[in-house]
Amino acid sequence: MIRDHSIKRETIIGAFILAALALVAVAILLRQAHYNLSEYGLGNKEKIVRGKTAGSEKARGNTFDTATLVPAGFRVYTDAEIYDSVTLYEKIDGKAPLYLSSGFRELVTRRYMHTVQKELWIEIFLYDMGSFNNAFSVYSQQKRADGVSRPDVQYCYTTENSEVMALGTYYIEINGSRGGAVIQKAAAEISLKIRDTLGTARSINVLDYLKCAELVPQSEIYYLNDAFGMEGFSRVYSAKFLVDGVRTTVFISGPYDYNTRQAVIKSYTGFLVNEGAVAEKIKSSVKDITLLNFDGSYETIFHAGDFVAGVHEADMKNRAIKVSEILYNTVRKNSGGE
Amino acid sequence: MSKLSDDAINITRREFIKRSVAAGSAVAGTGGISYLLYDRTGPVTGPDGKKANFPDFTVPAIPGKYMSVVRGAGRDACLRKAIELLGGMDRFISRGDRVIIKPNIAFASSPSLGATSHPDIVTGIARMCYAAGAESVSIMDNPINDPAGCYLLSGIEDAAAQIKAKLIYPGENLFEKLTLEGGRLIRNWPVFSKPLMGATKLIGTAPVKNHHRSGASMSMKNWYGLLGGRRNIFHQNIHLIITELAMMFKPTLVVLDGFDVMMQNGPTGGSLSDLMQKNTIIASTDQVAADSFGAGLLGMTVRDLPYLSMAEKAGAGTTDYASLKPVKIEV
Numbered sequence: 001m002i003r004d005h006s007i008k009r010e011t012i013i014g015a016f017i018l019a020a021l022a023l024v025a026v027a028i029l030l031r032q033a034h035y036n037l038s039e040y041g042l043g044n045k046e047k048i049v050r051g052k053t054a055g056s057e058k059a060r061g062n063t064f065d066t067a068t069l070v071p072a073g074f075r076v077y078t079d080a081e082i083y084d085s086v087t088l089y090e091k092i093d094g095k096a097p098l099y100l101s102s103g104f105r106e107l108v109t110r111r112y113m114h115t116v117q118k119e120l121w122i123e124i125f126l127y128d129m130g131s132f133n134n135a136f137s138v139y140s141q142q143k144r145a146d147g148v149s150r151p152d153v154q155y156c157y158t159t160e161n162s163e164v165m166a167l168g169t170y171y172i173e174i175n176g177s178r179g180g181a182v183i184q185k186a187a188a189e190i191s192l193k194i195r196d197t198l199g200t201a202r203s204i205n206v207l208d209y210l211k212c213a214e215l216v217p218q219s220e221i222y223y224l225n226d227a228f229g230m231e232g233f234s235r236v237y238s239a240k241f242l243v244d245g246v247r248t249t250v251f252i253s254g255p256y257d258y259n260t261r262q263a264v265i266k267s268y269t270g271f272l273v274n275e276g277a278v279a280e281k282i283k284s285s286v287k288d289i290t291l292l293n294f295d296g297s298y299e300t301i302f303h304a305g306d307f308v309a310g311v312h313e314a315d316m317k318n319r320a321i322k323v324s325e326i327l328y329n330t331v332r333k334n335s336g337g338e
Numbered sequence: 339m340s341k342l343s344d345d346a347i348n349i350t351r352r353e354f355i356k357r358s359v360a361a362g363s364a365v366a367g368t369g370g371i372s373y374l375l376y377d378r379t380g381p382v383t384g385p386d387g388k389k390a391n392f393p394d395f396t397v398p399a400i401p402g403k404y405m406s407v408v409r410g411a412g413r414d415a416c417l418r419k420a421i422e423l424l425g426g427m428d429r430f431i432s433r434g435d436r437v438i439i440k441p442n443i444a445f446a447s448s449p450s451l452g453a454t455s456h457p458d459i460v461t462g463i464a465r466m467c468y469a470a471g472a473e474s475v476s477i478m479d480n481p482i483n484d485p486a487g488c489y490l491l492s493g494i495e496d497a498a499a500q501i502k503a504k505l506i507y508p509g510e511n512l513f514e515k516l517t518l519e520g521g522r523l524i525r526n527w528p529v530f531s532k533p534l535m536g537a538t539k540l541i542g543t544a545p546v547k548n549h550h551r552s553g554a555s556m557s558m559k560n561w562y563g564l565l566g567g568r569r570n571i572f573h574q575n576i577h578l579i580i581t582e583l584a585m586m587f588k589p590t591l592v593v594l595d596g597f598d599v600m601m602q603n604g605p606t607g608g609s610l611s612d613l614m615q616k617n618t619i620i621a622s623t624d625q626v627a628a629d630s631f632g633a634g635l636l637g638m639t640v641r642d643l644p645y646l647s648m649a650e651k652a653g654a655g656t657t658d659y660a661s662l663k664p665v666k667i668e669v
Contacts, residue, residue: 021368029375078487089570093444093482094551094605097573121448121491125608142603144611159611161451175608177448177491 064126066110069193071186077113077121082106098141099127102224103134105169112190114182122186125173126194132169132202133222139166140221149218153195154203157218163187168198206237209252209307212330214323216240216247227251228312230271233264238312243323248314250327255306264308265290265301272299284321286328291320300324304331387517387526395540395590396623397430404662405622407631410669413597413619417462420593420621423665426470430590431539433471438537439463439503440589442544442560443479443494445606446487452598452613453606454488455543457497459595459619463541464501475501476537479563480508480530506533513566520652521582523575528566529586542625543593546616546632548604552576553643554636555605556629557592557622558584558654577645584625584645584654594620594628596635626655627662 066080081091084106089096091107099107105128114120129135139155147157147164156165160179165172174190176183207220219240227236228251238251253264269290273279277294289302294313298320301310309327314320349357406423408416421427431437441455449456464475477498481488485507489495498505506512512532518524534540544560551573552559561583562569572579596618603612616635622628626649630640640646640657650657 018364025368025372089573090482092606093570094549094555094573094576095603096570098550119448123608144602144609146611147609159609162609162611164609173608175451178450179610 064108064194064197066108066124066126069110069124069190070112071122071189073115073182074112074122074186075115077111080108080110082108099129099138099171102137103130104128105130112186114186117182119177120180120182121177122183122190123175123177124190125175127171127173128169129171130169132166133204134224135166135169135171136204137222137224138171139164141223143218143221153191154200156191158184158187160184161187163191165191165194167195167200168202170194170198204237206252206254207239209305209331209334210237210239210250210327211334212241212326214241214243214326214330216242219247227253230268233268233271241323241326243319243326246315246319248319248323249312250309250323251312252304252307252309252327252331254308256308257306258303261303261306261308265303268301268308268310280317282317282321284325286321286324289321289324289328291317291324293317302328304328305335307331307335387515390516390518390521390524390529390531390586392531392534392587393537394588395537396588397590399623400425400429402663402665403429404624405620405627405631405659405664407664407666408619408621408669409617409667411617413456413458413595414462415669416597416617416619417459417593417621418466419667419669420619421466421591423667424591424621424623427466428470430541431467431470431472433473435467435470435472435538436536437464437467437472437475437539437541438534439467439475439477440540440542440560440564441477441479441494442555442563443488443492444482444563446481446483446491447606447608448491449493450598451607451610452545452547452600453604453608454492455494455545456595456597457493459543459593460494460503461497461501463543463593464498464503467539467541468501472539474504476504476506476533478506478508478530478533480566481563508566518582518586521585523572523579524565524582524586530564530566534564539590540587541591541593542587542589543595545598545600546594546596546635547600547607548602548612548636550604552580552645554629554633554638556632557594557625558629558645558649561587577643577648580645581648581652581654584649585652589625590623592622592625592628594622594632596620596632599635601636622659622662622664624655624659624662626650626657627659627664630657631659631664 067076070076083091085100085104108126111121111123144159147159150156161176161183163174174187221238223236225234227233236251236253238249240247241250272292272294277292280291280293282291286302289300292299298314298317299312300320309331311320311323403424406420408420410416441460443454445453447453467475489505508530512530513528514531515526516529517526542557542560544557547555549555558580596616598613599616600607600612601614620628620631630646633643646657
């Protein structure tokens, strides 16, 4: 008798569970057959929260609890948004490839709104790039020419409405909805809180090899890939040298062994020649220098200690040679080769 | 001993095997059916799909009135002059027209940052349309970021309310999978199409922006905001997708906002330093010509933007904007 009751009960429960599963299956089928195209494949849609304090993403193991970064006079405006390499384009669309090719791991963003002036809000972008060099690469490639460097932070500058820096493994932008003192003060406060969390910026050792009187401060750029649009020309550090009142781009890549340097030089010159550049013979104190005339601008490339070095898009042949000689001597001196 | 234990003890070997086979069959059947019904690809391009037969929204040409370029201090004044130089909005909009305005509202960004269409341009166009007798004016886009956030923070939501224009959100029921005849990429691809099918006029308006992938984002790239699905895959073939979009949409008019031009770090920008004041509005019946002129505002040439020549070859317009004898004035 007891067994009959149990079987009946089991059958009812079983039927109920199967019915529930069937309902779930039908729901999935219906959902799959009618995509919400505005959301298909999108995992982290941002949610605008008007007047509400949003939650924290600290639980996800991120370095920052962005809710604590809110500056004085502002309040949390929107939820934190978190993007990975698959969803990054949902936030920055066409700019995503720049980050994805530079070691991007995760982006956390959040907005804060002024408590009185609703039109004033700030959005922070915390890009975890996996390493400082990667962070510096995207920082340097996007650096605003009129940005004012902060004297107290190595890789940080401010503009009328934003504060931008490379710190730790992060590339960070703090952008205001408009310019002005209120936004600048708040951005500086957020920046300080972030720096307190991450510590001081690291420097990139290779850039030390470019140090000389002619080096234009803060002009350094690090290209992880395809420097100057040349496919395969990777891990290149460039900067500007001010010589005879003209800024000229110089670059170094390395350190490499001799054979690798030769291969890089061959590939670089081959690319330019294929594009129409013509090699010209010159006299220079730089050993084995190659100079190419590319549509009226001049490129050089040569060995400098353990590095491949050169000048990019010099406006005159003589300037290309002169800047190359300064660069050659600078790199050799700084690397103890002289 | 519990009742459950009694049941367990009383079960026979035959019963156990029967139940196990039944349970196993249920699991295998469910798994099999799920496997058969699982859609691995989602909405992808394919050979089948309804033809993209959008109405031709153009109006009859008037010699010498293809394109105007106006420079001045205020967006609204420049916009009005630019339209006036093409014959006035009456030329483009007739009484009873149902107008769609397609701005670029891709990002949840402040209008002052230049990443989205400025509300003043959208309201200016809408007001002129109403004044010309339009029955309705609707604004539509399928933004990159969340639509509600984009419409709100870009100022377009407030602008639409102010001018009594309808904001159309990209709801799933408004998309259709379409195939562009002669297209290689737009094949069986979801397009935000349905509002356009009920419209009689289409006006595109976009800011002039640098774009990391395509070089520039202007009138033609703006139609990208009418695609659905995982459209970012088209970034691998950006020039072709822009060309196909220009082939697909034949607008009544395009208005290019070159007031605060995003010269670098596009398409998102973020810093006011990315912008340069050029105080220019371009209005044109030829989207290729408008963008070819716009390239100059970014310090580029037609050669720098391959999609311009590709669109010209596809018959979407001319890159030789000078041949249209654009009217250029300062106000």
